[in-house]
Amino acid sequence: MKKLNLLFIVSIFLVSNLSFAQNESAIEKEILELHKPTKKIRDSIVALQKGIVPKIETETDSIVKNQLILRLDDLENAKDQNDINELKLDFVFAKSHPNSFRSLQLIRIHVNRFIGMNFYDTFVDVFNNFSPEIKNSEKGLEMAEKLKYFKQSKVGSQAPEFSLKDINDKTISLDEFKGKQYVLIDFWASWCGPCREELPYIKELYQKYHQQGFEIISVAKDDKPDLWKKAIAKEKIEMWRHIFTSEDTKSILTDYFVQGIPHKVLIDKNGIIIGKWKGSGENNKHDLQKQLKSIFEAE
CATH class of the missing domain: 3.40.30.10 (Glutaredoxin)
Known part of the structure; x- marks a missing residue:
């Protein structure tokens, strides 16, 4: 009987993990689909940037060179805005998938980047929506720590003393x-x-x-x-x-x-x-x- 019970527990564990893996795999496919439009825009911008950099390096006319540099900067700004648009999509996605570790990872990588700088309240809102299992995981606790330092260093906060x-x-x-x-x-x-x-x-x-x-x-x-x-x-x-x-x-x-x-x-x-x-x-x-x-x- 004990042997049967052990087999039953192992079976439940394996099925549960298989189900979790399948769910995360499905979520990964959803994310890839979600990012297709912004990825297409990003790839186009990067291709344009790659075409301008060699021209800047070889251009001898200072006026033309400055124009190329400004164009490169405009493209970098456009890439940042595209990344911000993608982040906004990720916020919505993560909030609708509160039981997914992949959702946590999706927003966690942006929390200390330039594109996430003005979205503290949204990060907190999305993080608080995660299930207790996600929030109390190792990565969840790391995220909570990041949000603490994010809060004390954002515009409007009292600057940390040193x-x-x-x-x-x-x-x-x-x-x-x-x-x-x-x-x-x-x-x-x-x-x-x-x-x-x-x-x-x-x-x-x-x-x-x-x-x-x-x-x-x-x-x-x-x-x-x-x-x-x-x-x-x-x-x-x-x-x-x-x-x-x-x-x-x-x-x-x-x-x-x-x-x-x-x-x-x-x-x-x-x-x-x-x-x-x-x-x-x-x-x-x-x-x-x-x-x-x-x-x-x-x-």
Whole structure:
């Protein structure tokens, strides 16, 4: 009898797992079908980008070259918008499949990306709709942790406090700027090409608005302090504050939910996050310039 009971339990376990595998397989097919239109658009944009890059590299006319660069940037923006449209579809899909681990995976990969930056409330809504089994799974608990850091680092939140040593071994804390200055935290690295390409315009902003109450704190995700210091000297950006994140001090990256760089956070005099930009590109540059202009030319 015990042997029969054991066989019965094993059979139920196997059938249950087979059923789960079949359900997840069916869901995967649904997702592939769901993504067909956005995938088609993405592939078309990437093909156009691949055609423009070689032209930029060989073009000698500066006017034409700038036009090509702007066109490339427009295509990148179009690709981002297409990805956002796909994310919105994924939200609807995940909410209608609350018992699927694949649904959790579908939205989890976007939570710290640029395209998910403005959708905190939707992420929370979709996550809360998952079954207890999904939410309490290992990946579910990881997602809950991500949402915690997402919340505290989004626009409108009180900026996470920190107290760290800068390049001159002086303690720097966010609290010292409250009531006095607007602070731009620029997460970068010496090895990050897009980060360094942005430094000339960041310097312009600093020189234009520093006397009016604008400060910059650069936080480096470098592995080697010597390369970090050489990059600061080469780029001539010693005029503002610099922090190197070691194993002991990288909590600032977690607190500000920084996964990729460049990543910028603008904080007002009350310590509230009023701007956040992930990645590079002309849109981000113009948005930051516009926001600083509205702050300092209005005061």
